Amino acid sequence: MEVVKKYSEPELVQLLRQRSSHVFSYLYDNYSGALHSVILNIVNEEELANDVLQEVFVKIWRQIESYDSSKGRLFTWMLNIARNASIDTVRSKGYQNSRQNRELTEDVYTAGGTSEMRTDQIGLKKLVYSLREEYKVLVELSYFQGYTQDEIAKMLNIPLGTVKTRLRTALIQLREIIKP
Amino acid sequence: MDIKSYIESGVIESYVLGMADTQEAAELEQLSRQHPEIRKAINDFEAALEQHALAAAVTPPFQIKEQLLITLADEFIKEEESRPVAFGWFRYMAAASVILLVVSAALNVYFYTQFRSTSNAYQALLVEKNTLFADNQNIQTKALELYSNMQMMSDPAIQKISLSATKAGENNLATIFWDSKSKDVYLMLNKLPQAAPDKQYQLWAIVDGKPVDAGMIDACAGLCKMKNIPSASMFAITLEKKGGAASPTMDQMCVAGKVG
Incomplete structure (x- = not known):
């Protein structure tokens, strides 16, 4: 995709607040792929991920006033919106039901030919899955599934302090991997 | 406080990824305002995360954008409204050139009239000058004649x-x-x-x-x-x-x- 004009982040935010459809389109063209990949990491299901992506861009559009540039970059803010929306979707009743149904049918038809894709092979999850198992599971549960460290400690039956320490070590390792 | 080990503690990454709890987040925001190194570490990780995410982008189906543009259609500012700057500028230029044209035309008429009257006055002066010159010639001739007459009259013969x-x-x-x-x-x-x-x-x-x-x-x-x-x-x-x-x-x- 060819991008004629490159907007700086403050320009982008200002023009979005001025309700420019042109800049919304620019934002979508430039960031939908990155956000889509994160959503797929969490939602795992393409149809649903598309819905979440749409919901995320509506939220970005409608909540741009609440973005505070002193707290971080625009992308970080959008990424967190995408992560939260994805986790909310996964935790919703409807998603849980459809997943159970699908698991039942998958037993019958085997794994091939379903709409589920190997979303652990893309984006951030691919990096996380390259970490050692003990780190991987913690990041999976906390980042991709949204559990608190307390909940994780109980689920895995390990001390909260250990969860904290390992998780932070895992994140430092992640940082080193994505460092340019 | 040891800033360096704080930066290396993983709390920054946890914060950026939205995994820090409220207390941790508040503490980090506070510290980042006081320590530029922390601010920089946050920013560096954010930028790296963004770069990675952009590189790992998965293009969504094009229908999603179409659907979004339809959903938000009423919330966009009308594109024409962002144009008046350029259009207005053009209109002012056009108006200005029309005004200049009218002024120029009026000046042309004015100057032409001035030219005509000056030209006429000049012609009149030229005729007057010629007349005066001819009169002067006549008078000179007469004066010469009178002079020669006087010369003759005073001749003893x-x-x-x-x-x-x-x-x-x-x-x-x-x-x-x-x-x-x-x-x-x-x-x-x-x-x-x-x-x-x-x-x-x-x-x-x-x-x-x-x-x-x-x-x-x-x-x-x-x-x-x-x-x-x-x-x-x-x-x-x-x-x-x-x-x-x-x-x-x-x-x-x-x-x-x-x-x-």
Whole structure:
């Protein structure tokens, strides 16, 4: 995709607040792929991920006033919106039901030919899955599934302090991997 | 506080990824305002995360964007509304050029009118100058003539003969200047009534008792040169029909004067 004009982040935010459809389109063209990949990491299901992506861009559009540039970059803010929306979707009743149904049918038809894709092979999850198992599971549960460290400690039956320490070590390792 | 080990603790990554709890987040935000190194570490990780995410992008189906543009259609500002700057600028330029054109046209008319009246005035002055020049030439010629007349009159060889009225009650007067050497005759009309259109004054020289035509008198300024008269005892002027007569009509004699 060819991008004629490159907007700086403050320009982008200002023009979005001025309700420019042109800049919304620019934002979508430039960031939908990155956000889509994160959503797929969490939602795992393409149809649903598309819905979440749409919901995320509506939220970005409608909540741009609440973005505070002193707290971080625009992308970080959008990424967190995408992560939260994805986790909310996964935790919703409807998603849980459809997943159970699908698991039942998958037993019958085997794994091939379903709409589920190997979303652990893309984006951030691919990096996380390259970490050692003990780190991987913690990041999976906390980042991709949204559990608190307390909940994780109980689920895995390990001390909260250990969860904290390992998780932070895992994140430092992640940082080193994505460092340019 | 050891900033370096704080930066290396993983709390920054946890915060950026949205995994920090409220207390941790508040603490980090507080510290980042105080320590530029922390601010920088946050920013560096954010930038790296963004770069990675952009590189790992998975393009969504194009229908999603279409759907979004439909969903949000009412919330976009009208595209035309962001254009008036350029359009307005163009309109002002157009208006300005029209105004300039009108002003220029008005000035053209004004200057052309000015030019015409100046040109006319110049032509009038030129004509006046030529007239004055011609008048001046005339006056110079007359002055020269008068000068030569005066020279002649003051010549000792010139004999002056006064012709006075022949009839009682009239005070007609003319003067003859007769060059005794060349025998040329000059006449000055001092006072004679205006001749009728079909009449003309005629000068006669009386030679040996007989009248000899000495020339018709035209309107002349100063001295009128008449015919050469070798000898005469008397000069007289009669009023004759236009073109003159062979012999004078005696009762029409206005002035006469004896030589000597």
